[in-house]
Amino acid sequence: MSDAILSVRDLKLSVKGDAGLAQILDHVDFSIHPGEVLGLVGESGCGKSTLIRSIMGLPPKGARIESGSVTFKGQSLMDPKIAQGLRGREIGFIPQDPFQAFNPVFTVGDQILEILRWSGLPDDPKGGRYTKELRAKHRARLIEVLHAVQIPDPEEALTRFPHQFSGGQRQRILIAGALASRPSVILADEPTTALDVTTQMQILRLLRELAKDFNVAMLFVTHDFGVVAQICDRVTVMYAGQTVETGTTRQIIDAPRHPYTGMLMACHPERATEITGIPGQVSSPLTPPPGCRFAPRCPRATEACTTARPGLDRRADGRRIACIHEKEVA
Amino acid sequence: MTRPLLETVDLKKHYGGTRKLLQRPKPLVKAVDGIDLQLAPGEVLGLVGESGCGKSTLARTLLGLERETEGTITFDGQDVGGRGASAAREIRSDIQYVHQDPGAALDPWWRIGDTLHETLKIHGVTDKAERDARIEEMLLAVGLNDSFRRRYPHELSGGQQRRVGLARTLSLRPRLVILDEPTSGLDLSVQATVLKLMLELRAQYDLTYLFISHDLSVVERLCDRVAIMYLGRIVEIGAAEQVFSKPAHPYTQALLASAPTLERQEAGKPIEGDPPSPTNRPEGCPFHPRCPMAEAACRQVVPDLADLAAAHRVACPPALRTLTPQ
Ligand SMILES: Nc1ncnc2c1ncn2[C@@H]1O[C@H](COP(=O)(O)OP(=O)(O)O)[C@@H](O)[C@H]1O
Ligand SMILES: Nc1ncnc2c1ncn2[C@@H]1O[C@H](COP(=O)(O)OP(=O)(O)O)[C@@H](O)[C@H]1O
Ligand SMILES: [Mg+2]
Ligand SMILES: [Mg+2]
Numbered sequence: 001m002s003d004a005i006l007s008v009r010d011l012k013l014s015v016k017g018d019a020g021l022a023q024i025l026d027h028v029d030f031s032i033h034p035g036e037v038l039g040l041v042g043e044s045g046c047g048k049s050t051l052i053r054s055i056m057g058l059p060p061k062g063a064r065i066e067s068g069s070v071t072f073k074g075q076s077l078m079d080p081k082i083a084q085g086l087r088g089r090e091i092g093f094i095p096q097d098p099f100q101a102f103n104p105v106f107t108v109g110d111q112i113l114e115i116l117r118w119s120g121l122p123d124d125p126k127g128g129r130y131t132k133e134l135r136a137k138h139r140a141r142l143i144e145v146l147h148a149v150q151i152p153d154p155e156e157a158l159t160r161f162p163h164q165f166s167g168g169q170r171q172r173i174l175i176a177g178a179l180a181s182r183p184s185v186i187l188a189d190e191p192t193t194a195l196d197v198t199t200q201m202q203i204l205r206l207l208r209e210l211a212k213d214f215n216v217a218m219l220f221v222t223h224d225f226g227v228v229a230q231i232c233d234r235v236t237v238m239y240a241g242q243t244v245e246t247g248t249t250r251q252i253i254d255a256p257r258h259p260y261t262g263m264l265m266a267c268h269p270e271r272a273t274e275i276t277g278i279p280g281q282v283s284s285p286l287t288p289p290p291g292c293r294f295a296p297r298c299p300r301a302t303e304a305c306t307t308a309r310p311g312l313d314r315r316a317d318g319r320r321i322a323c324i325h326e327k328e329v330a
Numbered sequence: 331m332t333r334p335l336l337e338t339v340d341l342k343k344h345y346g347g348t349r350k351l352l353q354r355p356k357p358l359v360k361a362v363d364g365i366d367l368q369l370a371p372g373e374v375l376g377l378v379g380e381s382g383c384g385k386s387t388l389a390r391t392l393l394g395l396e397r398e399t400e401g402t403i404t405f406d407g408q409d410v411g412g413r414g415a416s417a418a419r420e421i422r423s424d425i426q427y428v429h430q431d432p433g434a435a436l437d438p439w440w441r442i443g444d445t446l447h448e449t450l451k452i453h454g455v456t457d458k459a460e461r462d463a464r465i466e467e468m469l470l471a472v473g474l475n476d477s478f479r480r481r482y483p484h485e486l487s488g489g490q491q492r493r494v495g496l497a498r499t500l501s502l503r504p505r506l507v508i509l510d511e512p513t514s515g516l517d518l519s520v521q522a523t524v525l526k527l528m529l530e531l532r533a534q535y536d537l538t539y540l541f542i543s544h545d546l547s548v549v550e551r552l553c554d555r556v557a558i559m560y561l562g563r564i565v566e567i568g569a570a571e572q573v574f575s576k577p578a579h580p581y582t583q584a585l586l587a588s589a590p591t592l593e594r595q596e597a598g599k600p601i602e603g604d605p606p607s608p609t610n611r612p613e614g615c616p617f618h619p620r621c622p623m624a625e626a627a628c629r630q631v632v633p634d635l636a637d638l639a640a641a642h643r644v645a646c647p648p649a650l651r652t653l654t655p656q
Contacts, residue, residue, distance in 0.1 A: 043517040044488070166604040167381075196380045196544055201588040201600045208595075223517050226590030253592050267518040269547035270592050275529070277522030281487050 004031035005217055006185050008055065011068035015060050015285075022285040024050050024060075026293070027068070029243045029312055029320075030236040032185065037211055037218040039232035039249070041225065041264070045282040047241040048221045052187050055219070056093060057083020072185070088119025092178035092216075094188040098170035098195075102162035108170075109158025112177040113138055121181050138180070145176040148213070149206060168199035172206070179214060189221045204230045225253055225268050237261045240283050240293035243312055247319030257319065257326050260294045292322070300325045333407060334368040335538050336392070336425075336506055341365040341401035343384075343391045359608045361387040363562035364401070366635070369506065374532065374539040376553035376570065378546060378585070380605035384562040385542045389508045392540070393427055394418025405506075423453070426504035428495050430511040435495065436483040442494055443479030449498050468497040471534065472527060489520040493527065500535060508540045513548060525552055546589050550574050555641075558582045561606050561616035564635060568642030578644040578653055581617050615646070623648045 013025040024047045032038045040048055053059055055070055057077050070077040072091065077083045087093075095101045102111060116138045117130055124134065139158070146154035149172040162170060171191060178186055188207070192200040208231050211218055220232055228235055228249055236246040237258065245258035256262040263278050265271055280297040283289055292310050295301040304324060312322040342365075347358030361384045369375055377385055390396045392403065395415055403411040410421045429435040436445055443465065450461045469478055472493040483491065492512060499507060509528070513521040529552065532539060543549050549556055550570060557567040558579060566579040577583045584601035603620045606612075615633050618624040625648060635643040636650055644650060 043519055168604055196605055197546070197585065197588040197590075198380060198601050198605065201590065201596065204590070205596075205600055224590065226592055229592050230590045230595055264519060267522050268592060269518075269551055272522065272551075275522050275526040275551060277524075277526065278519040279523070281489070281520075 003033075005034045005073060006055070006219070007031035007069075007071050008051070009069045009071075011051075011054070011070060012066040013050070013054060013059065014064050014066055016062045016064070020286050023288050024063075024241050024285045025054070026241045026288065027243065027309065027312070028238065028241065029068075030246055032217045032219060034184065035211065035215045035217055036234065037208075037220055037232045039228040039235040040219055040221045040238065041223060041228060041235055042238035043223060043264075043278075043282050045240075046238045047285070048238065049189055051238075052093075052189050052219070052221060055187060056087050056091065058087075088115065089122055089181045090183050090185070092181065092183035092186040094171075094174055094178050094186060094191045096190040096193055098167050098174055101174055102170065104162055107159055107161055108165070108173055109139070109142075111162075112142060112158075112173070112180075115177060116142065116180055119181060141180050142176065145179045146173070148179070148210065149173070149176045151176070166199075167195055168202060171195065171199075171203055175203075175207070175210070179210065179216070182214065183216060185217045185219065187219045187221075190223070191220075192227065193222070193224075200227075201230075207231060225265060226270075229253055237264070240288065241285060242293050242309070243320075243322065244294065245319060245321050245323075246312075247317075251317065251319055257315075258321050258323050259298050259300050259325070263297075292324075332370060334404075335371045335406055336367070336369040336540075337402075337404040338365055338367045338392070339402045339404075341367075341388075341391065341403065342399045343387050343396055344399045357609050360562050360611065361608055362391060363608075365562075365564055367557065367564070369538055369540060371505075371538055372532075372536065373555060374541055374553045376549035376556040377540060377542045377559060378544060378549055378556060379559035380544060382605050382607060383559045384608070385559060386510055388559075389427065389510050389540070389542060392422075392508060393425055394422045423502070424505040426499045426502050426507055428499050428507060428509045428512050430514060436491065438483050440482075441479065442481050442483070442486075446479070446494075446498055446501060450501060453502055464501045465497075468501045471500065471531060472497045487520075488516050489524055492516065492524050496527070496531065500531065500537075503535075504537070506538045506540065508542070510542045511544070512541075514543070514545070521548070528552070546574075546585060558585070561608055561611060563616065563632075563645070565617065565646065566644045567635065568638075568644075572639065572642045576642075578638050578642070578649045579617075579646045580621050580623050580649065584620075 008028050008030055011025050011028040015022045015024055028051060042048055050060060055077060057080055065078055072086060075082050113135060121141060143154045146157060151157050151172055192203050195203065222228060232249045234248050235252045237244050239260045245261045252261060256265045267277055278297060283293060289296050291306040291308055295305040310322045310324045312320045314320050341362060343362040345359040345361060346356030365388060379385055391398050397414060398411060402409060405422060446465045447461055455461050466476060469476060474493055513524055541553055553570045555568065556570050556573050557564045558581060560581050566573060566582045573582065577586055588601060601620060606616065612619050614629040614631055618628040633645040633647055635645045638644045638650060638653060
């Protein structure tokens with residue numbers, strides 16, 4: 001296997017706030033290889049957005065990294081200077097809600113060029129001033145990627161205001177903004193959740209093609225395994241801030257092994273024999289249960305589950321599973 | 331069919347299009363444009379379509395919050411149409427609504443119990459003991475214990491807020507409940523528990539549901555019949571099993587093909603174009619610009635629903651021609 005481009009190792013992060021110490025991430029662990037699309041799945045409140053922000057070097061206020069590391073091509077993203085230098089250039093971001101991502105009073109062209117102005121393109125002259133020529137160059141690059149995301153008449157599109165585009169078009173424009181600097185990784189936080197199914201499918205196809213054409217790796221946050229099946233090569237599942245299972249998309253969907261993954265999959269309408277759901281709810285990071293955080297909702301839990309956090313062990317089939325009851329099977 | 335609980339004939343709701351003195355003319359928006367619907371007592375009818383197709387406008391018009399532009403509305407055999415908002419709500423008090431985001435519909439400064447009391451007061455339940463009894467019953471019915479009365483909305487999870495929303499609506503003892511995207515934004519794990527609850531409550535309280543959603547998988551699991559809506563009109567309607575196994579309208583087929591499946595990467599061509607806007611409505615069949623089956627007549631004539639099979643109607647002449655035996 002080639003070297004990882006982005007690795008999160010044993011990341012443990014807490015936030016001190018008015019309500020106390022929120023232990024939001026507890027030993028998150030995965031890596032992404034060049035050009036690969038990795039799905040990040042878990043119910044709301046599991047810490048997915050906090051993780052994405054931490055990878056961008058923008059952890060929530062009052063956050064403390066208790067242990068672990070986040071590295072991009074060998075450089076630590078926990079160093080704010082390094083993170084700032086890579087953010088928006090080598091590491092792109094696509095937000096969840098294309099309706100809230102834009103300021104309604106500026107044209108989309110002005111807004112995205114402003115972002116490119118501050119992040120810069122990799123081939124911009126170092127330490128140079130922001131000149132007319134540089135802006136023209138950014139604009140040309142943006143128009144090029146707007147073509148790639150299939151926005152008709154990009155020149156004209158740049159002069160329009162956000163409300164003049166549909167949700168799907170706005171999401172395409174945001175994707176173009178993320179791609180303009182030719183990043184090697186894109187972080188996408190539920191980029192299709194706010195869209196209609198028809199638009200969602202268009203965007204998923206587009207992202208699948210772009211990942212190939214631009215050879216960009218992606219961390220794709222979603223809570224829908226149907227979406228995972230459409231776009232991801234591998235999946236990592238997170239529960240209440242802990243990584244519980246990582247494997248290839250087909251491994252995880254066809255034969256989930258961690259009890260949480262299995263119960264999540266059973267909620268999917270294609271798998272559910274009856275309407276069930278998972279009883280209970282994700283624990284608050286203010287009062288995380290000891291040991292395996294899923295134990296209180298897990299039908300297989302025993303006393304041993306509550307004494308120590310299970311290790312995320314690599315199994316014979318190549319996946320990694322954090323569950324003491326999921327023994328090796330042939 | 332037994333006598334429908336609710337029936338509409340050629341129901342229309344148009345916005346704008348008029349010019350008031352010294353005002354700029356507003357564009358005419360035909361948000362709901364000729365809907366014939368019948369809901370049998372006790373059934374769950376799903377209403378599905380992309381955003382902007384007029385689902386919420388239809389809901390508000392049925393509730394009486396908006397006055398219909400044209401057409402009739404009959405509830406339990408009585409003509410309830412042609413009224414302003416307050417008169418319409420009074421005569422249609424058996425129809426209630428569950429908001430898409432019940433968290434947003436709860437006053438953040440009020441305890442849940444106070445909100446539930448206030449709702450009942452507004453609806454004329456003056457006896458406090460009666461209100462208390464109803465609130466206790468409904469909280470229990472939606473699976474929340476009595477301590478939730480003292481909680482504030484922000485202390486509730488998304489799923490719990492939906493349960494409070496249901497309790498609030500059901501405390502008014504409706505017969506028809508319009509649920510507008512009641513599980514959108516919820517995790518599948520929570521969504522499933524809320525849907526299950528809705529089915530239990532329907533049986534327990536003899537309810538009829540109009541269930542609005544853009545999520546076909548939800549509709550498939552919950553509904554007896556489904557109606558597919560496009561630009562203010564129903565383009566296909568039938569027993570859920572029929573519509574899902576033998577979708578006839580090209581739009582229904584496209585919707586089904588767009589739902590991401592676990593089994594494989596979809597390889598076929600996705601439906602082209604954006605969800606349509608009623609401000610620039612195409613001539614003829616509203617779907618023709620995105621339709622792979624469109625022919626010359628589709629660009630000129632707006633098709634009406636016609637029988638395809640028993641209890642399965644579709645508004646697409648080419649589909650009818652190919653699917654019905656000559
Ligand atoms: N700044 C913060 N201080 C305290 N708790 C927080 C903060 N930000 C998020 N949380 C909590 O951390 C958990 C994870 O949140 P989030 O990362 O948004 O999860 P997800 O994106 O998976 O829904 C939630 O319980 C949330 O309430
Ligand atoms: N009060 C209004 N005035 C003008 N246009 C409206 C009004 N309410 C809704 N519309 C328009 O009617 C169409 C249908 O909207 P809506 O019923 O909310 O659709 P849906 O619920 O299916 O997403 C949209 O194009 C919307 O912009
Ligand atoms: Mg999130
Ligand atoms: Mg709506």
